[in-house]
Amino acid sequence: MTVAHTSRIRIEKHEGPYRTAHIEDFSVPINFGIHGGIKHFYQEKYGREISGPEYPATLDHIIAGISG
Secondary structure (H helix, E strand, O other): OOOOOOOOEEEEEOOOOOEEEEEOOOOOOEEEOOOHHHHHHHHHHHOOOOOOOOOOOHHHHHHHHHOO
16 A cells, blocks of 8 residues: 555644644644634533634534535
């Protein structure tokens, strides 16, 4: 078996669920977090406000990546 590609990614954790992915060979990082209904769900689940800026969730990125 030949490996076609190995992803080299560094994740930087920030406030709350906000994090940044730095992908090798790309100068622009990708921001991840939660927003909208996802944020509301977790606020109710944990009974507290979720801090940090709103960014697309990992689920948003997965759906965008496979829907084409």
